[in-house]
Amino acid sequence: MSISSRFAVGIHILTLLEVNKDEVNSSEFIAASVNTNPVVIRKIMGMLKKAELVYVRPGVAGAELARKLDEITLLDVYKAVEAVPENELFSVHGNPNPQCTVGRNIQAAVLPIFAGAQAVMEKALAHVTIEDIVQSIEEQDKQIE
Amino acid sequence: MSISSRFAVGIHILTLLEVNKDEVNSSEFIAASVNTNPVVIRKIMGMLKKAELVYVRPGVAGAELARKLDEITLLDVYKAVEAVPENELFSVHGNPNPQCTVGRNIQAAVLPIFAGAQAVMEKALAHVTIEDIVQSIEEQDKQIE
């Protein structure tokens, strides 16, 4: 299956917090930009908060980034929103038959390869920061008239 | 979410076809090695067949590899079993608000990054063949006593 869109929404939220930092970013406002329900935003915001990427307080409207723009990578967001369960991008069938040569060795054969593929993917995400996204968005927006 | 274990099972099947090539590899036999239902195997086998990775005929017991060992990459298997829908490893929320700077540019900002991350991951899979898996399995098995 695809990786949850929570990841893309998380990036959207953090980017918005920067671009719109002079206004009050309530969950309702953010939800209007993402085009979803405010509760969805609050849930994702809770995950971002737990990962110490944003600063939010119960009762008080608006959220802010908890780190500098270039200190939040997409990998941070990816992990924060649990885009993938338990660090397992690939799932492996459990309990193959230990009486079969292939069955008793397939997991050990396949796991390091999956780990490697996952690692290069995550590294690609780690090279991009929210600052890059903000820049990209502002540049693109200039070209729209 | 995680990538379907169909991928791992597909690798298991192809590896088994080689390691056990002197016997008849019926769906029932393969299912016993994978430890699942024969119908699950036949469904995945159908996908591998469609991708021309295996040779199977209705009515006749046993399947065989349709290519040489080193001409089947894990990426071939990954695509054959549709481990990920429509080539979209990452999903992006639809319809963000076009009246918001972030909303109207987030997709364009994020898509190339997702495509890049997906590409490096797939490249890692493309570098490994079923031959590598077979070797790895036979080497590991020697060390078990």
Next chain:
DNA sequence: TAAGTTGTAATAAAATTGGTTACATGTAGT
């Protein structure tokens, strides 16, 4: 105290996964 916000539980509909039964279709051997 009142108004508005966040945090969270409960629920729901849709989609996907892995499994299972049932059976039609196809092949080979007698």
Next chain:
DNA sequence: ACTACATGTAACCAATTTTATTACAACTTA
């Protein structure tokens, strides 16, 4: 031709995940 057995599929199911939604408790500020 008949039998035995295998593959190919359709239909269905339970479990899980995703996204959306309602409801409401807890909290903050004016």
